[in-house]
Amino acid sequence: MAKLKVGMIGGGGPGNFFGQVHRRAISLDDTREVVAGALRSDPEQAMAAAKQWGIQGYPDYASMIAAWKKGKLELDYVTIVTPNHAHFGPAKAAVEAGLPVMCEKPMTFTVAESEKLAALVKKGKVPFALAHTYTGHPMMMLAKEMVGRGDIGEIRKIEAWYNQGWLADAAEKTGNQQAGWRVDPKRAGISNCGGDIGTHAFVGATWVTGLKVKKVSARLNTFVKGRLLDDDFNVIAEMSNGATAVITATQIAIGYKNDTGFRIYGTKGSLEWHQERAESLLVRRGQSDEVLWIGGGFSHFTPAVASYLRLPSGHHEDFFEALANLHGSLERQIRLARGEKVPAPFPHPDAQTGLDGLRFIAAAVASSKKKGAWTNV
Secondary structure (H helix, E strand, O other): OOOEEEEEEEOOOOOOOHHHHHHHHHHOOOOEEEEEEEOOOOHHHHHHHHHHHOOEEOOOHHHHHHHHHOOOOOOOEEEEEOOHHHOHHHHHHHHHHOOOEEEOOOOOOOHHHHHHHHHHHHHHOOOEEEOOHHHHOHHHHHHHHHHHOOOOOOEEEEEEEEEOOOOOOOHHHHOOHHHHHHOOHHHHOOOOHHHHHHHHHHHHHHOOOOOOEEEEEEEEEOOOOOOOOOOEEEEEEEEOOOOEEEEEEEOOOOOOOOEEEEEEEEOOOEEEEEHHHOOEEEEEOOOOEEEEEOOEOOOOOOHHHHOOOOOEOOOOOOHHHHHHHHHHHHHHHHHHHOOOOOOOOOOOOOHHHHHHHHHHHHHHHHHHHOOOOOEEO
């Protein structure tokens, strides 16, 4: 099969590390490659970045999509790696043109934008993937399958979290570009901590369980003096089946790096997963605990998950591989639509997940402004 050709939008600035993460994840399986890009918001810098990458450069995303529509550029999908406020424009343009999209999260800047984009994706039946990287970890995928087939019974309670410490002081005032745009309401939106990493905890509580959030009671804090957006995010949620979820995120936990994970409590057992120990999934059944490990050939993996494993047991698969799995799921959607024979794609986060996430953040912000009043999502 010919490699899929990918266009990158954003991700080429000197302070943007995630563009290179996507680039490596795209190329990991040798079935996809980045061939073109509008890598920066400034046209001249965009062209210079593309030259440095050794790909076809475009001054802006509109020019790149136009070149594809005119048959002057071969593309199979685009990947959007820009700050939050710059997701909707290129995603909308690509979907309206019929070009599949991999978009960073949160999906858009506002709920209204997400509603429009999700409707366009549904109407056009355009393959669309949301880059919630951690959902590409095979053990998180396995947890979703175990919950779905009833291995731990009916879900009663969920704990999902994401703890970081990198914004415990005013990093945005030291020239840190990653901090700068995240705490800027004009680029990040209505929530920094909630939108940036609280959405990961949200997906841990919802995507894994298949449950929706009905209403929330939230308290958002801003601990660093002068900061305009939250750096601490705390939510109690009522789920669609009546279960309770505690969904928290913080960026002021000194010493913590990327401590995200979940505990799911059911009527037959419990599941526990930690991203920083991503190779294992803990299953508690009351009298005994079981640790399931990642590894090709292990019987606890169904074919749906096993088809994403690359290495025999005892070898490390982690962050790049997780993101590569998301690109792999989008690739499978595209190839299946063409009639090619590939394994079925795993149901990784999509445009509806993105819309649900924006609605959750908006409800949490509204609840916090009302001192934790219960707010419908």
